[in-house]
Amino acid sequence: RNRQHQLEMQQLIETFPMFAQVDENSQEELLLLFRPKVASPGERVIRVGDRGDGMYFISSGAVEVQLEDDPVRLKAGSFFGEMALLSGGRRTADVIAVDFCQFLVLERRDFNVFMSKHPALRAAVSDMAKERKAMNVSR
Ligand code: CMP
Structure with missing residues (x-):
């Protein structure tokens, strides 16, 4: 593995500690699956009611x-x-960029395949979703 690659992985884990729990091969797979995406301040990244096309990780x-x-x-x-x-189901809320943003997007098919191979990761994501939903109903 080259140095550049190692740096990318290191950076990924620094920004998203949850990926420390997946093995090195899978971290590498993730780097290949992620689609980079950018947004400008004010841009709508997700529209409520749309079908879910991907999961977004905020790099900056x-x-x-x-x-x-x-x-x-x-x-x-x-x-x-x-x-x-x-x-x-459908997107539950609009999501708007408030800065210039860089995202790593895991597209729906890739999400499904990757998460089915990593149940612990799916559980972590799913726990967060539950927490968020609970927060939303109590507001
Ligand atoms: P999704 O419904 O696919 O699209 C809108 C997203 O907003 C949703 O997934 C969550 O990722 C996010 N979201 C919804 N409610 C909250 C919340 N209370 N806190 C943080 N993020 C949220």
């Missing part, structure tokens, strides 16, 4: 999830867009 910048009362801000190291993929 911040987004706002437009929930009814006050929006929730997510920054580098967080993820969003997991709910519609887990449920097979």
Whole structure:
């Protein structure tokens, strides 16, 4: 493995500690699966009601999830867009970039394949989704 590659992996894990729990081969697979995407301030990244096309990991910048009362801000190291993929349903909220953002997107098919091979990771993502849903109903 070359140095460049090692650095990429190291950076990935620094930004997203949850990936430390997957083995090295799978980390490598992730790097190949991730589709880089950018957004400008004010841009809508996810539209409520759409079908889920992918899960987004924020490498840099911040987004706002437009929930009814006050929006929730997510920054580098967080993820969003997991709910519609887990449920097979529709996007539950608009998500707007508030900065210039860089994302790593795991497309739906890749998400399904990768998560079925990594149940612990799926469980971690699913726990977060549950926490978020619980937060939303109590608002
Ligand atoms: P999804 O429904 O696919 O698209 C909108 C996303 O907003 C959703 O997935 C979550 O990732 C995110 N989201 C919804 N509610 C919250 C919340 N309370 N806190 C943080 N993120 C949220």
